[in-house]
Amino acid sequence: MLSSLIRTLRAAGAAALCLAAATSAQADNYPSKNITLVLPFAAGSGTDTTTRLISQHLSQALGVGIVIENKAGANGMIAATYVARAAPDGYTLLVTTNTTHSANPYLLKSLTYDPVKDFTPIARTGDLPFMLVINPEVPAKTVAELVAYGKANPGKLSYASGSSSAIVSGATFAHNAGLDLLHVPYKSSPPALNDVMGGRVSMMFVDILTGLPHVQGNALRALAVTTKDRSPLVPNLPSMQEAGVPDFDISSWQGYFGPAGMPKEIVTRLNAEIRKIVEKPEIKAQLATLGMDAFSGTPEQLGTFVNEQLVLWEKLITNAKIEKQ
Incomplete structure (x- = not known):
């Protein structure tokens, strides 16, 4: 019995060494094939546009x-779950925002992933500020005028949303x-914005790039x-607080994640390359024209930030009295 136990332990040890060697070899050869970046938003959204620019340089x-795969829907849960269940080999990554990794746990009753346990933080790439836009037919040229009109016409105004930032804003x-505002949710920002422009919805909070x-x-x-x-990025626009709405400070952030359990060597390589890209002055300037304040940091800093x-x-979400859906 003792000899059988010893053989079992030796076999387990050998298997562990083989796995470690395979993982090390995989990391040394990384990458050896195309990498897929999964996005929780539709093509044309702010995250999609900035990711396409960064991915060109990352590919080089x-x-x-680099393959961009848009998996919009369920407030980003479809994309996040897909990556959380992918192999942690560095070939399937999630480029996401506070929608999946900050807000969804408090907006959705049922969540099919854990934003901390199911992911490996890789690199933050910056912030995407949002702004309030309205249909020009709404008789308001300032936030104060919009508030006054809304109070004089309760229930008449509505707001669209295509992300958690838009919902919470x-x-x-x-x-x-x-x-008293009617909320009209959409799968992503572009179709929501179309309905605001068409007059079917009064207003929307949208990322600067898209709007x-x-x-x-x-x-x-x-x-x-x-x-x-x-x-x-838009210095002529006041902040919501400056415009008279108290306790208003909401920003959308963007970052790269992989499935939990990614080899440290691969995470380190990806982080280094992404940081080099977003910290180049010429690329930061390009991203600024796309409505993104670009900067980065270490994987550990992104994990703490999340x-x-x-x-x-x-x-x-608690202060805004939003109920889970």
């Missing part, structure tokens, strides 16, 4: 192709300004940004 740096605006071209074309009117201070953001977004 790694010497392999709209609910926070309604709660903090004391307005600004329509503002410049006079199809939408921009009133304020959601961050505590003005954004250097935990901090979970606390913050629980508070935001």
Whole structure:
């Protein structure tokens, strides 16, 4: 019996050594084939556009192709779950935002992934500030005028959403300004924005990249940004707090994640290449034109940040009195 136990332990030890050797070899040869970046939003969204720019440079740096796979729906849960269940070999990654990794645990009754336990943080790539836009037919040119109109016409105004940032921003605006607003949810921002421009919905909180071209074309009117201070990307717009809505400070962040259990060597390689890209002045400038404040950090910093953001977004959602769906 003792000899049998010894043989079993030796076999287990040998298997562990083989697995470690295979993992090491896999990391040394990484990458040897195309990498898929899974996005929780549709093509044309802010995250999609900025990721396509970054992925061009990442493909060159790694010497392999980068495939963008948009899996919009269920508030990002479809994409997040898909990556959480993928092999942790560095070939299937999630490029996501606070929607899946900060807000969903407090917005959805049933979540098919854990934003901390099921993922390996790789690199943060920056922030995507949001702004409030309205259909030009709404008789308001400032946030104060919009609030006054909404209070004089309870139930007449509505807001669209295509992400958690938009959901929470709209609910926070309604709660903090004391307005009766109808929420109209969409799978992603582009179709939501189309209905605001078409007059079927009154307003929307949208990332600057997606909304600004329509503002410049006079199809939408921009009133304020959601961050505590003005954004250097649109310095002419006041913050919501500056415009008279108290306790309003909401920002959308973006980062790269892999499935839990990725080899450290692969995470380190990806982090180094992504940081080199977003920290180049010329690329930062390009991303700024796309509505993104680009910066990065270590995988450990992203992991700590996710935990901090979970606390913050629980508070935001609780204060806005949003019920889980």
